Amino acid sequence: MREEYAARLHAPNMRHIFICGGTGCHATGSIAVKDRLVEEVAARGLGETVRIVETGCNGFCALGPLLLVHPDNIFYQKLSADDIPELVEEQLVHGRQVERLLYRDPQTKKPIPHFGDIPFFARQQPWTLRNKGIINPESIEDYIGRDGYLGTAKALLELTPESIVQEMLTSGLRGRGGAGFPTGMKWQFAQRSPGDVKYVLCNADEGDPGAFMDRSILEADPHAVLEGMIIAARAINAHQGYIYCRSEYPLAVRRVQIAIDQARALGLLGRDILGSGFDFDVEIYQGAGAFVCGEETALMRSIEGKRGMPRPRPPFPAHKGLWEKPTILNNVETLANVAQIMINGGAWYASVGTEKSKGTKVFALSGDVNNIGLVEVPMGTPLRSIVYDIGGGIPKKRKLKAVQLGGPSGGCIPEAHLDVVVDYEEIAKVGAIMGSGGAIVMDDRTCMVDMARFFLDFIQDESCGKCTPCREGTRRQLELLEKICAGNGEEGDIALLEELSAMITESALCGLGQTASNPVLSALRYFRDEFDAHITHKKCPAKRCAALLDFTVNAEKCKKCGKCYQTCPVQAIAWQKKEVAVINRDICVRCMSCFEACPFDAID
Amino acid sequence: MSCCNHTHGVAVGCCGTAETASEITPDQWAEVHAVIARHKDTPGALITVLREAQDVVGYFPPELLDCIAEGMNIPASDVFGVVSFYSLFSLSPKGRHTIKVCTGTACYVKGIREVINRIASEYGIREGETTEDRRFDLEGVRCLGACGLAPVMVVGDDTHGAVSADKVLELLKKYT
Ligand SMILES: Cc1cc2nc3c(=O)[nH]c(=O)nc-3n(C[C@H](O)[C@H](O)[C@H](O)COP(=O)(O)O)c2cc1C
Ligand code: FES
Ligand code: FES
Numbered sequence: 100m101r102e103e104y105a106a107r108l109h110a111p112n113m114r115h116i117f118i119c120g121g122t123g124c125h126a127t128g129s130i131a132v133k134d135r136l137v138e139e140v141a142a143r144g145l146g147e148t149v150r151i152v153e154t155g156c157n158g159f160c161a162l163g164p165l166l167l168v169h170p171d172n173i174f175y176q177k178l179s180a181d182d183i184p185e186l187v188e189e190q191l192v193h194g195r196q197v198e199r200l201l202y203r204d205p206q207t208k209k210p211i212p213h214f215g216d217i218p219f220f221a222r223q224q225p226w227t228l229r230n231k232g233i234i235n236p237e238s239i240e241d242y243i244g245r246d247g248y249l250g251t252a253k254a255l256l257e258l259t260p261e262s263i264v265q266e267m268l269t270s271g272l273r274g275r276g277g278a279g280f281p282t283g284m285k286w287q288f289a290q291r292s293p294g295d296v297k298y299v300l301c302n303a304d305e306g307d308p309g310a311f312m313d314r315s316i317l318e319a320d321p322h323a324v325l326e327g328m329i330i331a332a333r334a335i336n337a338h339q340g341y342i343y344c345r346s347e348y349p350l351a352v353r354r355v356q357i358a359i360d361q362a363r364a365l366g367l368l369g370r371d372i373l374g375s376g377f378d379f380d381v382e383i384y385q386g387a388g389a390f391v392c393g394e395e396t397a398l399m400r401s402i403e404g405k406r407g408m409p410r411p412r413p414p415f416p417a418h419k420g421l422w423e424k425p426t427i428l429n430n431v432e433t434l435a436n437v438a439q440i441m442i443n444g445g446a447w448y449a450s451v452g453t454e455k456s457k458g459t460k461v462f463a464l465s466g467d468v469n470n471i472g473l474v475e476v477p478m479g480t481p482l483r484s485i486v487y488d489i490g491g492g493i494p495k496k497r498k499l500k501a502v503q504l505g506g507p508s509g510g511c512i513p514e515a516h517l518d519v520v521v522d523y524e525e526i527a528k529v530g531a532i533m534g535s536g537g538a539i540v541m542d543d544r545t546c547m548v549d550m551a552r553f554f555l556d557f558i559q560d561e562s563c564g565k566c567t568p569c570r571e572g573t574r575r576q577l578e579l580l581e582k583i584c585a586g587n588g589e590e591g592d593i594a595l596l597e598e599l600s601a602m603i604t605e606s607a608l609c610g611l612g613q614t615a616s617n618p619v620l621s622a623l624r625y626f627r628d629e630f631d632a633h634i635t636h637k638k639c640p641a642k643r644c645a646a647l648l649d650f651t652v653n654a655e656k657c658k659k660c661g662k663c664y665q666t667c668p669v670q671a672i673a674w675q676k677k678e679v680a681v682i683n684r685d686i687c688v689r690c691m692s693c694f695e696a697c698p699f700d701a702i703d
Numbered sequence: 704m705s706c707c708n709h710t711h712g713v714a715v716g717c718c719g720t721a722e723t724a725s726e727i728t729p730d731q732w733a734e735v736h737a738v739i740a741r742h743k744d745t746p747g748a749l750i751t752v753l754r755e756a757q758d759v760v761g762y763f764p765p766e767l768l769d770c771i772a773e774g775m776n777i778p779a780s781d782v783f784g785v786v787s788f789y790s791l792f793s794l795s796p797k798g799r800h801t802i803k804v805c806t807g808t809a810c811y812v813k814g815i816r817e818v819i820n821r822i823a824s825e826y827g828i829r830e831g832e833t834t835e836d837r838r839f840d841l842e843g844v845r846c847l848g849a850c851g852l853a854p855v856m857v858v859g860d861d862t863h864g865a866v867s868a869d870k871v872l873e874l875l876k877k878y879t
Contacts, residue, residue, distance in 0.1 A: 122848070122849050122862065123849050123851045123852050123864070125862065126849060126852055126855075126861075126862035126863065126864050127852070127864060160849070160851030160852060161851050161852065163851075163852075305848060306845070306846070307846070308806075308807030308808040308809065308810075308845050308846035308850075309807055309808040309809045309846065309850050310846070310848075310850075311846075311848040311849065311850050311851065314848040346754065346791055347844065347847055347848065348848060384751075385750075385751070385754060386750075386789075386791075387750050387753070387754060387789035387790070387791040387792060388789050388790035388791040388844075389788060389789050389790060390845060401750065402747055403746070403747040404746070404747035404748060404749035404750050404751075404785070405747075405749075405781075405785065406784055406785055406788040407788065407789075422746075463850060463851075465809035465812075465850040465851060465853055466808075466809050466812045466813065466853075467812065467813075471850075471851045471853075472851055473851075503808060506808070537808070537809075537850075539808050539809050539812055539850075541812055545812060553808070553811055554808075557806075557845060560845070561845065563788075666868075666869055668821065668824065688824075690817065690820050690821070690824070690868075691816075691817055691820075692817060692821075692868055692869075695814060695817055695868065696869070
């Protein structure tokens, strides 16, 4: 069966058009592009030789809607439905490229037609994302054609539960959800826990702002995650699994449900999987929007239908988890690696990476960087290479200030430490964490005091309120930072922030509170001068904190273009052609519109 | 079969309370009861029931919470505890169009704050509020998972990427 499906994927006389149907491309209009494509192909009678496939996220979301023509491997970007007739005529009928729709190198402006030559893709190593953009996530046949369910078959028919765990230990795979705990060890604990009823859970809550790899994996390759769960279940002898997915991800929920139904229909879920005598089934559980529910004990409470409150550990979930039964919880990305490890062996996986961090890691690269999207690199890759070689550097020739890694539990890595390599321990050394892999690039217009305030605001919003240090302590920290941003900072505020941080870190109940101060501490570590500027000199060097801005037009920099005049929503700006604009500060509401609009940084 | 062995006339609520002020229609009650009946024997299904019930009614007036508590055989205080914990659930009526602005890090760095300010000043609402004519709800969401398109805003079911303070009002015009 696999050969047949594989043959379909590689049929020599067929053209395949992989059009991205990820959330990002849907938002930019890929459905209309696809409809038009289907129409055009039919109208020209090309139906026999052209196969149109709607895939999950291709990874280069910022360029959507995008598509790939296979086997020529031509990459087209930023399409609209109106581009399609020309594209079909030129590319499919005559085999000529449509130059204006090709990707262009941001520096040289030269078009790069071949997918594999685009630096964003060329320097990646797609293991976890091996199927993204080239299979139809709603077709189990496509998946099987790409070695799908081979890992499951091997684990269920050839390996013992002990040897599954052994392969996982050998692979060195560590949890991709944040903490980086060795997956094999987690499974081993649960395997050794006595009990007839056990559970396997998949954490698809993806609460970290700036992270979207789990969403993309679920939307692009849902079967890979199911396989990971089946193999985990076999390892610990569980018969029921749940995927805890946030309700903000409707497309992911839909595609996973389709995958579950298809797997059941083929006997890959349910009773007696592949004739192995092993039973396992999976259900989706939709979350209801609470960041703390990504924390493992809170997540289990939530599946039980209660408020998602964390509880102290031990007992660890491997002994007492969901409904007090032994449970393993793994992240989406973690699980998506498992089947490949079964097929190729743990040693294969461990052959890539650093001493303590093995394999590859997916990053969601966003913020002030040219190539925004999903990036998968071997562990050990320097962060600088991710930002510059793959990410294409900072737009508008601005300077990089920091890369924020690890979300609200993480920290920022300043330019000076950008050569740090992707490795759990190395990243921790410079004061951030790998976290789930959200990498947000910030240029010199970002105010680090404001960012620290932003993260505490997040934590305050999302704290479940069960323990006092987290509930009250972070509120005090937030108040202090708000005060500093508003220009009312006093001497001693920084010391107080540090004192509070130490206290909260030590006494909070769960990971949320224990790590809540990290963004503040890391900002203080590398950008203390910015705090001083706010407190002592009442200045915001990055010009982000409105209260500390003057809102005057710098006559030297002003090029008299009138952009500020046009954008001001309250008509506070006077401007005439060939004149420097003037801001009337009595009318100005400090909304920053003019500041954002000015192409010459002429607003002070 | 209904959740709590009461019949539901137009004026009589789930649990016998007079319901003249209720905005829940008999059809909606019937759907809610179907939801409860479908899940009442599944342990831990409360959040699922709440989610589906909110899809039917739009929010949780007190009589709906009472009905769910009784139907699921869970103390009303526990049900309220769950509803107030999760941001998905709303205790007050919603507008016709929910504007979810992403307040995650990537969107913040790319300027969502200015977008929110513009919406707030145009329609006179803050985050978490509904316009007086119930046209819009403004909701802040912590990362929509579409950071590649930051700053991101979702109106109803439509995701809009790369929104700017400049263009956002134009974009909202078609939602009436
Ligand atoms: C406050 C908090 C939020 C978390 N959110 C997530 C999340 O959204 N997704 C996730 O996979 N892990 C999250 N985690 C980590 C999980 O608790 C858990 O460690 C992880 O899902 C285990 O899977 P892994 O070993 O495969 O990484 C969170 C932890 C904390 C403390
Ligand atoms: S959604 Fe199309 S590339 Fe990500
Ligand atoms: S930060 Fe806005 S979508 Fe992720």
